[in-house]
Amino acid sequence: DEGNTALRGASGGAAGGAGASTSAEPPRAEQDPRSEELRHRVDGLKADVAAKEQELRALRRELAAAQAELAGLADSSPPPAPEPGHPPPGPDVDAAWRERLEKAITSYERAAGLLRYVECVRPDWKNDDGSYKGIEDEHLHVDASALEGAGPEAEEARELVASCYLNIALVCQKLGDFEMMRAACDEVLQSVNPHSVKALYRRAQARVAPASSLDSDVDAAIQDLHTAAQLSPQDKDVRGLLARLKAERKAKERSDRSAFAGLFDRGQVVTTDPRTEGDAPPKLDLNDPKVQAMLDIHPGPGGFT
Template sequence: MDLSAENPFADLMTKAVKLKGAQQAQLRTQFDSWPQYFQHSLFMQESVVTVRAKPFPERIAAAEGMKAAGNAHFNAEAHEEAVAEYEKALAVFKYLENKDPGWKKKGIEDGDMLTTDFECADLEDQKRLEALKISCYLNISVAKFKLKEFAVCIQSCDDTLELDPKNVKAYYRRAQALITPASSGALEFDRAISDLQKAYAIDPENRGVRKLLRELMEQRTKQRALDKETFSGMFNRGQVYDEATAGKATQLDEAAREQKFQQEVEEAEALARGLEAKGKADYAKEIREKVAQAQEVRNRRLKSVDFFNPTPEMIANAKEGGIDLTDRNVQQMLHDLQEEERNKASSTSPGKPNESKQSPPGAVESVDSLLKSMSSTEIAQLLSREGIDYHKISDRDQFLETARQVLLSKLDDKEPEKPSYARTIVLLAVAWTLLRLYTSGGLSALGRIAMSAITGTADSGVDQATKVMDIFDED
């Protein structure tokens, strides 16, 4: 039968095998979570299985002989063979069995697993057994560390500390295994430092512990800076405008920045998958969350306009609307209004609760900037058109605060539109112009001029508000 890739049947069978493998894996999640040296106890040769049925003195003697054989292999730098002997010694007392006789054909399922962890009735025998286990776990951790299998090294240290919570060697070895992989970051450094601090509390005279602890304390600051550059730094990459780096950013090609950003995202995802493969799902999740945050912030910043560093095109567009975009106060006002719109858009996005209706800081700063540019006469005209008797206000601070609240109410009543590049400048320019006309009375004057042009009549009247005495003239 043709089983080539072009054969539809062969292709179907390949997919079926993969599907079965995936389904089978779902049936043995607990088995897959156990350390290798415990999983291997299910597959021990007959010589080990036979020893399990013997009395304790013979069992412990046989297990200690296996451990001695492992030490001989270790001294010969045959680390794989050494681990195999340590696994056999452990499997004499702690092992897995499958209650399904046909499991080798059917496959491994968690529901068929039987675990045995032998304990002695005699206290001295139990101490001897635990000493054997601790020795084997520690030896496995050293061998696996040399083999660069750091996840198994950490698991064997975990098992050691479960039996002996004050084992300095286990804390020290686990700390080494945490910081040695290239993927180690600030989280691993913190855990390693925690282990070394516990070891130091138990044995303050241990030179190895003190030396490594001192080194890690010095390196932690550097590592945190590296993590910030690798992940948190993504928040500053790819943005169109940034006051500190605007000159350099505008020289970069957008396509190149996008390619670099995507490459960093892919590298972070590869790192997350590697951590998952090593049983570090929490770390992988944290990395993915940081990447998602970086992408969200980058997307927001790509849509923003830097009014503090306007391009010639932006200045020209603003000039058409009667706005001087080179004026620092105007730049600040437009920037604040843009931030206000973005904040409102964020507060009303799906999945986010609506916040209480309150003027955002950007709007407040814009109004304060506008008030500073207005004379007391213009402010009085504003209050007069709102039906507020400003003559009764004798305190200047109250006078300004009243005008401030009026202007804020005008901003709060308007729904922000989605900003675009050219439209943002033009619309904000129009808003600025209309707001100034409104506060100065110019808007009503324009209306009278328009009516005069239509009806052919002349308006000789003078707005009474323009005759008002400026009761708060600045010196």
């Protein structure tokens, strides 16, 4: 455009000069044979960018709807126990509550899957008749190219995907599915943002929530919370849970020490060597009928000598 403007200005100036011919044509630059190919490529990339922008806008709307639905469930919990004299709620109430939460998980999974998904890279993954062949792990590839890079779009994509997984973890916490809650947090920390304070906090919650959690789970949760506290020292939720778990662990250690105190100091060590057992045992008279009966021995006619 700048070249055309300059060319038009130059042509106009020549027309006003003495002896200039208004019918003279401007010289034509020799066209590079690659220009047409590059022009098509540019047009294609513009179309792709426009499609991605439209897809991202739709994704934001879907995420906002899912977040609004989750906000409506923020204070919800399984139906409360009925008051005395009132009939318990029917099974449809609990089923509807679970269905809403599971629907929220599906929405978050779909939203995250638009930017980070698994594809089969096997070239012959279809049979001649159009049916699918078995898909093996070695032919699966996670496409997370939208999350790569340091640009603002990649940063926004990472935040969006992390938000989806963290909301999945929150819904799983409400459903009591702590294994899936922990898996969602692992996905954030391992594949999206290893410094996510919220993912560390919720993973710690998922570790200690089950009744079957072990001391090793508590230790791992405390380690997660230590890391989160270093990343965000002012986070009250992180510091509160960390202080509670450390206090509970210390109380358990005191209880264990009290229960087992002196257990191995009681009594006397017994060995098989009579010389180490203090006083020598009394000598038994083998000719005494009582000793013979106790030892269940029977001497011959001459007795014991």
